[in-house]
Structure formats: structure tokens, C-alpha cells
Amino acid sequence: MYSKKVMEHFNHPKNMGKIDCPDGVGKVGNIICGDVMHLYIKVGKNDVIEDIKYETFGCVAAISSSSMITEMVKGKTIVEALKIEKNSIIDSLEGLPKAKIHCSVLAIDALSESIYDYLKKNKRDIPDFLEKRHKIIVKNSR
Amino acid sequence: MKKIYLDYAATTPVDPRVLEAMMPYFCDNFGNTMSLHSFGQKARMALDESRKTVANFIGAKPEEIIFTSSATESNNFALKGIAFANEKKGNHIIISAIEHACIMESAKWLGGRGFKITYVPVDRFGVVNVDDVSKAITKETILISVMHVNNELGSIQPIAEIGQIAKENNIYFHSDCAQSLGKIPVNVNDLNVDLLTASGHKIYGPKGIGILFVKRGVKIEPLLNGGGQELGLRSSTSNVAGAVGFAKALELFNQEEKIAELREYLCSGVLSIPGSRLNSPKTGVPGILNFSFFGVEGEAITMRLDIDGIAVSTGSACSSSKLTASHVLLATGMKPEEAHGSLRVSIGRWTTKEDIDYFIKSLLKNINQLREISPFKNV
Numbered sequence: 001m002y003s004k005k006v007m008e009h010f011n012h013p014k015n016m017g018k019i020d021c022p023d024g025v026g027k028v029g030n031i032i033c034g035d036v037m038h039l040y041i042k043v044g045k046n047d048v049i050e051d052i053k054y055e056t057f058g059c060v061a062a063i064s065s066s067s068m069i070t071e072m073v074k075g076k077t078i079v080e081a082l083k084i085e086k087n088s089i090i091d092s093l094e095g096l097p098k099a100k101i102h103c104s105v106l107a108i109d110a111l112s113e114s115i116y117d118y119l120k121k122n123k124r125d126i127p128d129f130l131e132k133r134h135k136i137i138v139k140n141s142r
Numbered sequence: 143m144k145k146i147y148l149d150y151a152a153t154t155p156v157d158p159r160v161l162e163a164m165m166p167y168f169c170d171n172f173g174n175t176m177s178l179h180s181f182g183q184k185a186r187m188a189l190d191e192s193r194k195t196v197a198n199f200i201g202a203k204p205e206e207i208i209f210t211s212s213a214t215e216s217n218n219f220a221l222k223g224i225a226f227a228n229e230k231k232g233n234h235i236i237i238s239a240i241e242h243a244c245i246m247e248s249a250k251w252l253g254g255r256g257f258k259i260t261y262v263p264v265d266r267f268g269v270v271n272v273d274d275v276s277k278a279i280t281k282e283t284i285l286i287s288v289m290h291v292n293n294e295l296g297s298i299q300p301i302a303e304i305g306q307i308a309k310e311n312n313i314y315f316h317s318d319c320a321q322s323l324g325k326i327p328v329n330v331n332d333l334n335v336d337l338l339t340a341s342g343h344k345i346y347g348p349k350g351i352g353i354l355f356v357k358r359g360v361k362i363e364p365l366l367n368g369g370g371q372e373l374g375l376r377s378s379t380s381n382v383a384g385a386v387g388f389a390k391a392l393e394l395f396n397q398e399e400k401i402a403e404l405r406e407y408l409c410s411g412v413l414s415i416p417g418s419r420l421n422s423p424k425t426g427v428p429g430i431l432n433f434s435f436f437g438v439e440g441e442a443i444t445m446r447l448d449i450d451g452i453a454v455s456t457g458s459a460c461s462s463s464k465l466t467a468s469h470v471l472l473a474t475g476m477k478p479e480e481a482h483g484s485l486r487v488s489i490g491r492w493t494t495k496e497d498i499d500y501f502i503k504s505l506l507k508n509i510n511q512l513r514e515i516s517p518f519k520n521v
Contacts, residue, residue: 002445010442011449016515027517034439034467034482038517055517059441063515 002060003094009064014071017053024118026110030141035062035103039070039110043118047078054110061100065107068092078115082130084108109137146497149453150490151293151321151430156387157346157491163390164348167383175380176369185382192382192389196353199392200338201329208354208372209385213320213341214244215365216354217287219376220316220337221248223362224285225257228314232282234258238270238299239473240292245318246469249287258282267423268297268474275304285314290322290333294470294486296422296430298326305334314360320344320352324395325427336360342384346491347391351384402428404489404498411502412487415509421471421484431487432471434480435509437518443485446508452501455486 002010022040029036035058042051052073056066068089073081089104090096096104116134119126126134147155167188173181175189190204197204210216225235237249239261249259260278264270270288279286286308288299301317308315316337319328324345330338337360342351356362356375368377405428412418417436435443440456447454466472467481476484487501513519 007445007449010445013515031479031482034478036517055515057437057516057518058439060445062439063442 001097002064003096005092005094006060006064006096009067009093010060013063013067015053015067015074016055018055019051019053022114024114024116024121026113026115026117028109028113028137028141029058029062029106031057034058035106037062037066037106037110039066039107039114041073041114041118043078049073049076049078049081058103058106059100061096061103062106064093065089065096065103066110069107069111073111078118082112082115084111109133113137143451144500145451145453146500147453148487148489148493148497148501149455150493151296151344151486151488152455153343153349154346154490155492156343156348157391157394159394160347160387160390164383164387167386171382175382176371185380189380189382189385192385195389195392196385199328199395200323200340200355201331202355203358205373206330206355206358208356208376209381209388210352210354210372210376211350211378211381212352213242213318213339213344214352216339216341216352217242217244217318218248219354219362219365220339221245221252221285221287222365224314224316224337224360225252227361227363228284229257232280232284234260234280234282234284236260236262236275236278236283236286238262238264238288240264240268240270240294240297240470241287241289242293242318242320245287245289262288264297264473266474266476267426268292268295268470269423270299270304272300272303272307276307279307279311279313283311283313285316287316287318289318289320290328291319291325291427291430292470293321293430294468295432295474296321296426296428296488298322298423298426301333301335308336309334321430322427324392325401325429330355330357337362342388342391345388345391346394348384348387351381351388353388401489401493404493404495405429405431407495408487408489408498408501411498412505414502415506417513418509421474421476429488429490431489432484433487434476434484436483437516438509438512439482440484442512443483443505443508446512447501447504450504450508452504454501455488456484 019040023043024041026039038055044050052070054066086104173185175186318339320341323340336357338355343349421432471481
């Protein structure tokens with residue numbers, strides 16, 4: 001049912017845990033649906049994401065998607081990070097079962113929420129698309 | 143690597159003695175039971191003998207046992223067969239809220255064809271209240287169907303009492319006994335049932351064989367029309383090896399099984415893990431135990447245990463394509479977040495204390511690791 005890559009990340013998740021005093025936090029998901037993801041980022045010079053960690057309650061796909069996105073994002077600038085799409089997570093994981101596609105979306109949402117939080121905290125301009133995304137995520141998580 | 147099977151409620155391995163009994167009916171005594179020649183007659187005799195054994199075991203007459211392909215078929219047959227044979231009498235069917243998918247879906251299917259379905263609720267341990275069944279009865283009610291033992295929780299339903307009420311109201315009563323046969327006494331007279339379902343692969347018999355007990359005089363429409371096998375109620379060339387295996391599996395149940403002791407051992411081991419809780423009633427069948435673990439999701443636990451060679455099952459959303467938590471656990475009033483973290487452990491004939499020790503060790507390790515990943519840590 002799950003690819004080898006998914007099971008690898010599930011069994012040996014990368015970057016799990018919490019960051020003390022993070023620059024941005026993204027909290028998404030809904031316990032009623034069975035997935036909750038908290039994503040923490042530390043942003044350095046030139047908006048580079050120097051550290052990223054997560055805490056996830058959820059199934060195999062949710063945990064491995066969280067692990068994968070942190071691997072993909074680490075060292076990238078926030079602009080680059082925001083370009084990551086669900087398909088690139090799915091491809092990197094060598095596929096996800098259809099019913100689990102939403103787990104990769106959840107990881108993307110958590111990331112963009114953490115960047116949104118970072119920009120907001122630092123009173124920076126928030127791009128329109130990110131503002132829109134934020135509104136949709138907040139609405140859906142209710 | 144060590145392999146430990148703790149999913150006996152999903153299916154059981156075939157007992158080697160069952161397989162041995164079945165073997166002659168593949169290559170040697172392969173005849174068609176409808177044939178007049180000696181090949182056919184030999185097969186016919188084996189089928190009749192098996193039918194007698196099964197009938198004796200559940201207190202029925204041989205001509206009341208219909209061999210089918212599975213419990214799913216038997217349940218479809220019971221609901222649809224009774225519905226269509228008795229639609230002139232009424233169009234109302236009562237089932238419990240925690241039935242297996244094959245009852246749920248059959249009822250839903252009938253619901254789309256003019257029948258009215260009432261779902262009777264359960265208490266927090268997954269047990270139907272007899273009064274609720276009574277209250278649900280209308281003039282139009284033609285069938286009540288309540289499972290004997292729930293497959294996710296192991297809760298035992300008051301079948302005899304419900305059967306009594308059905309009898310008093312002249313309503314047919316069916317019980318899905320797939321999870322009870324071989325585990326607790328199943329006798330059609332004591333249980334007051336008109337129809338009863340059971341399955342071979344839950345009792346150390348083969349897959350592909352089930353039974354429907356149909357009490358003499360019950361009006362039921364066949365689902366499969368054809369050569370008139372199974373007393374005209376279920377046409378299909380007879381699965382003689384399957385029937386022989388089913389009967390042999392039942393014969394082996396005369397031996398005492400030590401599952402109750404192991405249940406206690408397993409239960410106290412699991413409950414020593416902080417933030418764990420038993421969802422199954424203490425009065426349930428010994429073999430089925432359902433637990434919840436705070437802060438971790440059921441599929442994740444199941445798959446981590448699988449990596450350690452342990453097979454258990456989850457009733458939670460992520461086990462299937464559906465994203466809602468188990469309808470059984472939700473029916474007990476459990477919150478969705480608790481239901482998502484549930485795990486079903488089912489033990490059986492070959493479970494040992496060592497298996498349980500290994501399981502608990504792995505469970506503790508994996509729960510701790512998954513809680514490290516989880517945002518919900520405060521047990």
C-alpha cells in the first residue's frame with residue numbers, strides 16, 4: 001500500500017520535534033479528521049530557512065509527508081519554499097495512496113502557515129496569494 | 143524476524159487438522175454433488191455429513207443449514223431474501239448501529255428500494271438495549287438483525303432477549319454470529335433466532351465457506367437461482383471441501399481454549415502504558431480487545447507494529463479509504479479523536495504469553511516514539 005520511501009520516512013522520521021523560540025509556527029489540521037500538524041521554522045539571513053521541525057498526529061502518510069517536507073525545505077529561502085507543491089512531495093515520497101493525498105496538502109498548508117506567521121510577526125509584506133491561502137486554511141480547519 | 147499474529151478477529155489460520163480433512167475433496171473425491179454416479183454420491187455424502195455436524199453444533203436440523211460462500215453472502219441473503227419474500231407483510235427492518243459493513247450496506251441498498259431501516263443505538267460499551275429494539279418495532283416490521291458479537295469491540299449482544307421480543311411480535315430475527323461461533327455458546331434455540339450467519343475462516347476453517355441457518359418455515363427468497371443446490375435456496379456447485387473444512391473446524395472446538403487467561407495478561411500489560419484505555423467491555427468475548435492511546439493515531443501504531451513483525455488491526459479512519467472514524471466506536475459515544483487512536487488486538491488458538499510479552503514491549507516503544515512526534519503529549 002505504501003511506497004518504500006514513505007515507510008522509510010515513517011519509520012525514521014527526520015526533523016521531528018519542536019524548535020524553541022521559532023520564527024514562525026504553522027498549525028493545521030483537525031483532530032476530528034485524524035490529522036494535526038504543527039510546523040516550526042527558524043529563518044536566518046536572506047530569508048533562508050535554517051531549521052525546520054514538526055510535530056504530527058496522524059497516519060503513516062501524514063508523518064512521512066511532514067518528514068519529507070522538512071527535508072525539502074531546509075536551506076531554501078522562504079520564496080523557494082513557497083513554490084513547493086503537493087505533487088513534488090508525493091513524487092519525492094514515490095507516491096501516496098489516493099485516499100492519502102490530503103496528507104501532502106496538509107504538509108504544504110503547515111509550511112505556508114509557518115511562513116505566513118513569520119512574515120506577520122516581523123511586520124513584513126504578505127504576498128496576496130499567501131494571504132488568500134491563509135484565509136482558506138483557517139476556514140477549512142474549523 | 144519474529145512474526146506474531148494478533149488479528150484473529152480479521153481471519154484465522156486454517157488448523158492443519160482441518161486442512162487434512164479437506165484434502166481428499168480436491169483431487170480424489172472431486173465429484174459434483176448433483177451427479178448420480180459414485181463420484182457424485184461420495185461428494186454428496188461428505189456434504190450431508192458436514193451439514194449434520196454443523197447443524198448439531200448449533201442445535202439446528204440439517205435441512206436448516208445452507209452453505210454459502212461467506213458471512214457476507216449469508217448476511218446479504220438474510221436481509222434481501224427476507225425483505226423480498228415478505229414485502230407484502232411490511233417494509234420495515236431493524237438493525238443495530240454497530241453491524242458489520244455487509245449488513246449495513248445491504249440495509250442501505252434495501253433502503254434505496256422502498257424499505258425503511260431503523261438503526262438501534264448502543265451504550266458506551268457497544269451493547270444494544272433490548273427496550274430500544276422493542277420501541278423500534280412497528281406494524282410494518284418484518285425483520286430484526288443484530289450481531290451476536292461485535293467485531294471491533296467484542297461486545298456481546300442480548301440476542302436471546304431480542305429474539306424473544308421478535309417472536310412475540312411475529313417478526314423474523316437474524317443474528318450475524320461470525321464473531322461468536324466457536325468463542326461463546328451458539329445455539330439457535332437458546333438464542334431464539336430464525337436466521338443465523340457464520341463463517342469458516344473465523345473459526346480456523348477455510349475462506350470461501352459460510353453458512354446461513356434458516357429455520358424451517360421461514361419465508362426467504364434465494365439470491366442465486368440455478369440448479370437448486372442447498373435445498374433450492376442457494377444454487378451453485380457445492381463447495382464440498384469447504385463444507386468439510388467448516389464441519390471439521392467446529393469439531394475441534396470441543397477442546398478447552400485458554401484465551402480468557404491470556405486476555406487478562408494482555409490487558410494488564412497494555413493498560414500499564416500511560417494514556418491507554420480499554421474500549422471493550424469486560425464482559426465481551428475474551429479474544430477481542432480494543433484499546434485507545436492518547437495522542438497517537440491507530441494506523442501509525444499498526445504500521446509501526448507491523449515493522450516489528452506484529453499484526454494487529456485498527457478501526458480508525460486511515461485504515462481504509464474512508465476518512466471518518468469507525469462507525470462502531472462513534473456509536474459508543476467515543477469522540478472522533480479517541481476513535482482515531484484505537485487499536486484492535488485479537489488473540490486466538492496459537493497465541494502465547496511470549497507473543498504477548500513481545501507485543502507489549504514493541505507497543506510501548508512505538509507509542510513512546512509516536513508521542514515524541516505528536517503535538518499531543520500530555521497524557
